[in-house]
Amino acid sequence: MSDGAASRVQVTIDGRSVSVPEGASLLDAVLAAGAHIPHLCKDDDQAAIGACRTCLVQVEGQRGFPASCYLPARDGMAVATRGEDLDRVRGTVLDLTAAMLDPGGRGAAHLAGELARYDVASRFERGAAHPSTLRQAQGSGRTGVDDSTPAFTLSHADCILCQRCVEGCQDVQHIGAIAVLGGGERAHIGAFLDQPLVESICTSCGTCVSVCPTGALYPRSNQQLAASD
Amino acid sequence: MVLTERGSIRTDLGAMRTVDTTCAYCGVGCGVRLHIDGRDQIVWVDDQPQNPSSQGMLCVKGRFGLTFVNHEDRLTKPLIRRNGVLEEATWDEALDYVADKFVEHRDSFAVLASAKATNEDGYVLQKLTRLLMGTNNIDHCTRLCHSPSVEAMLMQLGSGATSNSYEDYDNAGCLMVVGSDTSSNHPVIASRLRRTIDERGTKLIVVNPKRIDLCDYATYFLRPNPGTDVALFNGLAKAIIDEGLADSEFVNGRTQGFETWAESLKDYTTERVEHLTGVPAEDIRGAARLYARPPLGPLAPNPGGIRPLVSDQRPATSDFSYGGSCLIWGMGVTQHTCGTDNAHALLNLALVAGQLGRPGNGVSPLRGQNNVQGCGDAGCIPDNLPGYQGLGEANRTKFEQAWGSLLPCERGLRATEMFELAAEGGLECLYVTGENPLLSEPYIAHAEEAVEKLKFLVVQDIFLNETAQRADVVLPATSFAEKDGTFTNSERRVQRVRKAIEPVGESRPDWDITADLARRIARRLEMPVEQFGYEHPSQVFAEMASLTPILGGISYERLEALGEEGIQWPCPAPDHPGTKRLYTETFNVGPRAPFVPVEQGPPAAELPSRRFPLLLNTGRILYHWHGGTITTRARTLLARSPQLQIAVNPADAARFNIADGEDVVLYSKRGDLEGKASLTEAVRAGEVFVPFVKLQERNANFLTNAVYDPKSRIPEYKVCAVRIQKVGAPQTLRPGSGQAWRRGRREGGSAGHA
Numbered sequence: 001m002s003d004g005a006a007s008r009v010q011v012t013i014d015g016r017s018v019s020v021p022e023g024a025s026l027l028d029a030v031l032a033a034g035a036h037i038p039h040l041c042k043d044d045d046q047a048a049i050g051a052c053r054t055c056l057v058q059v060e061g062q063r064g065f066p067a068s069c070y071l072p073a074r075d076g077m078a079v080a081t082r083g084e085d086l087d088r089v090r091g092t093v094l095d096l097t098a099a100m101l102d103p104g105g106r107g108a109a110h111l112a113g114e115l116a117r118y119d120v121a122s123r124f125e126r127g128a129a130h131p132s133t134l135r136q137a138q139g140s141g142r143t144g145v146d147d148s149t150p151a152f153t154l155s156h157a158d159c160i161l162c163q164r165c166v167e168g169c170q171d172v173q174h175i176g177a178i179a180v181l182g183g184g185e186r187a188h189i190g191a192f193l194d195q196p197l198v199e200s201i202c203t204s205c206g207t208c209v210s211v212c213p214t215g216a217l218y219p220r221s222n223q224q225l226a227a228s229d
Numbered sequence: 230m231v232l233t234e235r236g237s238i239r240t241d242l243g244a245m246r247t248v249d250t251t252c253a254y255c256g257v258g259c260g261v262r263l264h265i266d267g268r269d270q271i272v273w274v275d276d277q278p279q280n281p282s283s284q285g286m287l288c289v290k291g292r293f294g295l296t297f298v299n300h301e302d303r304l305t306k307p308l309i310r311r312n313g314v315l316e317e318a319t320w321d322e323a324l325d326y327v328a329d330k331f332v333e334h335r336d337s338f339a340v341l342a343s344a345k346a347t348n349e350d351g352y353v354l355q356k357l358t359r360l361l362m363g364t365n366n367i368d369h370c371t372r373l374c375h376s377p378s379v380e381a382m383l384m385q386l387g388s389g390a391t392s393n394s395y396e397d398y399d400n401a402g403c404l405m406v407v408g409s410d411t412s413s414n415h416p417v418i419a420s421r422l423r424r425t426i427d428e429r430g431t432k433l434i435v436v437n438p439k440r441i442d443l444c445d446y447a448t449y450f451l452r453p454n455p456g457t458d459v460a461l462f463n464g465l466a467k468a469i470i471d472e473g474l475a476d477s478e479f480v481n482g483r484t485q486g487f488e489t490w491a492e493s494l495k496d497y498t499t500e501r502v503e504h505l506t507g508v509p510a511e512d513i514r515g516a517a518r519l520y521a522r523p524p525l526g527p528l529a530p531n532p533g534g535i536r537p538l539v540s541d542q543r544p545a546t547s548d549f550s551y552g553g554s555c556l557i558w559g560m561g562v563t564q565h566t567c568g569t570d571n572a573h574a575l576l577n578l579a580l581v582a583g584q585l586g587r588p589g590n591g592v593s594p595l596r597g598q599n600n601v602q603g604c605g606d607a608g609c610i611p612d613n614l615p616g617y618q619g620l621g622e623a624n625r626t627k628f629e630q631a632w633g634s635l636l637p638c639e640r641g642l643r644a645t646e647m648f649e650l651a652a653e654g655g656l657e658c659l660y661v662t663g664e665n666p667l668l669s670e671p672y673i674a675h676a677e678e679a680v681e682k683l684k685f686l687v688v689q690d691i692f693l694n695e696t697a698q699r700a701d702v703v704l705p706a707t708s709f710a711e712k713d714g715t716f717t718n719s720e721r722r723v724q725r726v727r728k729a730i731e732p733v734g735e736s737r738p739d740w741d742i743t744a745d746l747a748r749r750i751a752r753r754l755e756m757p758v759e760q761f762g763y764e765h766p767s768q769v770f771a772e773m774a775s776l777t778p779i780l781g782g783i784s785y786e787r788l789e790a791l792g793e794e795g796i797q798w799p800c801p802a803p804d805h806p807g808t809k810r811l812y813t814e815t816f817n818v819g820p821r822a823p824f825v826p827v828e829q830g831p832p833a834a835e836l837p838s839r840r841f842p843l844l845l846n847t848g849r850i851l852y853h854w855h856g857g858t859i860t861t862r863a864r865t866l867l868a869r870s871p872q873l874q875i876a877v878n879p880a881d882a883a884r885f886n887i888a889d890g891e892d893v894v895l896y897s898k899r900g901d902l903e904g905k906a907s908l909t910e911a912v913r914a915g916e917v918f919v920p921f922v923k924l925q926e927r928n929a930n931f932l933t934n935a936v937y938d939p940k941s942r943i944p945e946y947k948v949c950a951v952r953i954q955k956v957g958a959p960q961t962l963r964p965g966s967g968q969a970w971r972r973g974r975r976e977g978g979s980a981g982h983a
Contacts, residue, residue, distance in 0.1 A: 045278045045285055110241075150868035151293045172285055174423035201442075203416065203851060204869060206292035210275050215241065219273060219293070220865070 011077040026068035026079060027055050035081045038094065038114045040213045041162035042069040046171060052162050053093050054114075058086050065089050091120035097160050107158030107214035148196035150220060151204040156188050158216035165189060165208035165217055177202035189216075239264045242272045248729035249277050249793060251716050252291040253345060253709035254854055256596030257417045258718025259283035259291050260793050263710065269730040270299045271710065279793040282395060282718055288416035290854060293865035295710070298730070300862040302692050304705035305734020315693075315703060320735065320745075327702050328749035330685045331362065334658035339366035339647045342609035343663025343739070344598035346706075347714025347726055349769040350739035351600075351607035352615060353761070354662060357747040360632050361754060365611045365620065365641030369604045370597075370664055372644035374560055376941040377568030378594040379605075385576045385825060386592075387817020388617065390602060393555060393591025394720045394797065394809045399425050400589040402523030402552025405434040405516075407575065408458070408561015412442040413851040415595050415719075418557075419443060432524060434516045436461070437561060439846060439876075439918055440911040449516045453506040455844055455916070455948050456565060456832025461513070462574035463829070464502030466581050467494040468517035475521070476583025483821055484580050490824035505829060521582040523552035553589025554582065560597075560848065564947040566834050569940035570827040577824050585822075586812035596719040597855075599709075603717030606780070606798070607773065611641030616777030631776055632760055645670075645942045652679035660687045662739060663706065667695040668856035668923055671944040672899050672935035689742060694858045705736040712738035714766045715788070717798070721808070723780070724795040725788050740766055782807075833948035834936040841897060841950035843881065843917050847929045848947075850874075850920045857922035873904035873927050876918040877953065882908050885953050892956040895919070897949055900931035903956060917953060921946070 007022045013033035020029045025048065027039055041052035048069035056065040060078035065086055068079075080086065094115055101107040146154040161180060166189065170176045177200050181190040191200030198204075209217045238244050244264035252259040260280025264273035274292050278285035307323035308315040318326075331338065340358045342351050351369075358367045371379065379389030386392070398404060398421055411419040419442075425431045426446045435447040436458075444450045453461045469475055470491055480487050499510035556579050562571045576592065584590040596602050608615035614636075618624040625636050642650060648670055650656045659680075670676035680686060680699055688700040697703050709716075711733065714726040732738070737745075740763065747761040763769050767785040774780045782800040797807040816822045837844050852870035853860040860866040875893055887893055889908040894901055895917065904919065904927060912918045919929040934949040 151865045173420050204289040
């Protein structure tokens, strides 16, 4: 890009100074600085959704812990990605997110790394009941897994409703086959009228699979297909 | 592994590394990131968002269909036919044998090049053909797809390439898509079209006898009777002139022959065209207005939100102070006996409306194969040296000096002519690389006869396809994932192909096989072998660039430095940025492009009759690629679409007593075909549609008619007459299968009569 020095802003991330183009988010600055924070619903190449609330940061002189994906970087901002209170709040968000998932499933496994990073013992480890039995019985066919297309599976019990797949389907491919259906505890990703994906306008392009942060949308391997030949 | 960070290696799927390259399916040229495990298997494919042609989009074939690379059917060793059986051999045995035979048949030799292979593969192959075999008998599958477009565009504009870039679709006010099921065949272009329609309110005109998915987005859906395209486009042009919508500045300043051409349109009143084509006069007028005066849409917003894609920077606002119209077409225009006339009629339309050579407009024949553009650029056509340099004295001298020997001056055989000549016994030796004519030629039984008459057939491919099964020698080539090279996509963008895995078995890259073979032939002919001493495809490209002005400024170093950007030709000098749009100032034929008057002739060579009452249209479906040699070896795609579906209108189904999902058989004069009936309003009553993919040993080209457009020699795949009935239903007309009819025909009986 041909951005001149004038169109860039300077921010400090954990004491390290980085320069990002004007209009970039704080999350961009954090990633540019090489720091890691979870950002489950933010696709690197797409607009922010702001659904997962895991990319929280602390900005000097501001109250609370804003989501960095939605906060434009401004010149002179001093940002911290770790801190006792910040880690505790983020840990709680991650814990609540994990509570949406089948604890033995792929999504929980993908989230385990993030939980460990913030020293969060999940509520299941602490013996709490989890609501995923309800989520397992959602979606088309009420089996909890849509395996109608040979390309990939959609497992509702591994989904955190971040909507990256919806964004990929509509804003990248302009197909619009999937959306969040239902509300509250019944909310889930699905196609029009809750049809199996293979009967919808879905073309199995796999963009949703490539952006899914928890593996709820997961490719079926050649071996699996060979076994079912 | 952190799944949230895109592009990170999918270790959860077993991947250990990634390689960025260019997709090997269609001509869009999408960037792909192959995730490869420890056993050199492709376990996952991500989009490469920096690729400006695909901008992070990818279709089901690119994402899930590249696993054919690791399929167990891959050829791993050279094969030689001994006592009628193909047996494994060493490379030395095979190549020496082939070299002996090529020298023996040097005066009756032809080559089919591959539009799936790289530019470098094509260049070395045409060099072998011209320099060592002394013939211009080299052609490729463009003969079967866009040769009418190329003929017409060469005459009127001077180049057969797409005039605009994909970004012009993003900025157009109106898109006219003719005879192309873009969502199935160029899915990522379709995504871009949908994006501009969704986000900018761009208008869409679809011209197609079949209702395609894009019709959901269309302002006008014109549904002409098959084979009446000339009448429709003449009618549209006349409507533009009559309503005073012609771009007089463009017509006066940049075209010639307008008066004569306009006079030739006098009979194409919208009312008469309605009668000929079945398209309502009001729709013709409406579409003409939209095409000639496209709405001035708002500038495309940055689709990336807070952080736009680097590759998606929009041009300055001042470029788009008016609305433009893009004309996009596919095989529905070309695969007719009047294919070239159809293309002329389309180009006349673009010229009269001045929709050419400016940002946001242009003419685009969507190229089918990944490298059908590059294969022609590299010189794998019978009438041009690389870079569309004619066979005249001056050009030949340039190449003769570089290559150190005399070159043939006569035009060579075109692909379809090779088969006609072979059928008459006039061609002895054929070298087929990465093509499968026994699936793609019309009237397969006839093509099989032609191949039987060859004295020596060499097939170089990645699978033992139908043609390879009949070869005398089979040479195992590598797929796109196992070699370095370049592809040139539909917008003339030269893109890098990078080696991702080691060659499967003993397979070798095409350029390497051909160069090795050429060295052996050269020794036998006592010609210098140094002309084929390449050690890396970059050397091949450098030689091609040095002799080809349109590629002159492109090199591997430059391409690598640009990452996934690629360079659009013409790029004559190392400091030239490449060319987004052709014809901004002048045309390759001169300052003025000629109008070419064309008349509507008979719609097709074979029309429905009492015995064959339905009209068969062939095409493709999203989940398969052409004949299916590749996609039936990608498990996901085959599982998604395992059976041949014959699309039938419900009215015809009732008439012939067929239910949805029933096994049916289609008969033409030439053969028969079984498949599952799929009842749909997408085809009109009186028409059936079959994709030409071969599934379960069934392929539509057993039915299609081997008649040709006289100007381009393209076969008429799009129209022939058929009959439909249930499998097992009593034969009402005559017993026996199509095979029996063919025998009857050969014995002198006239086809189709009891």
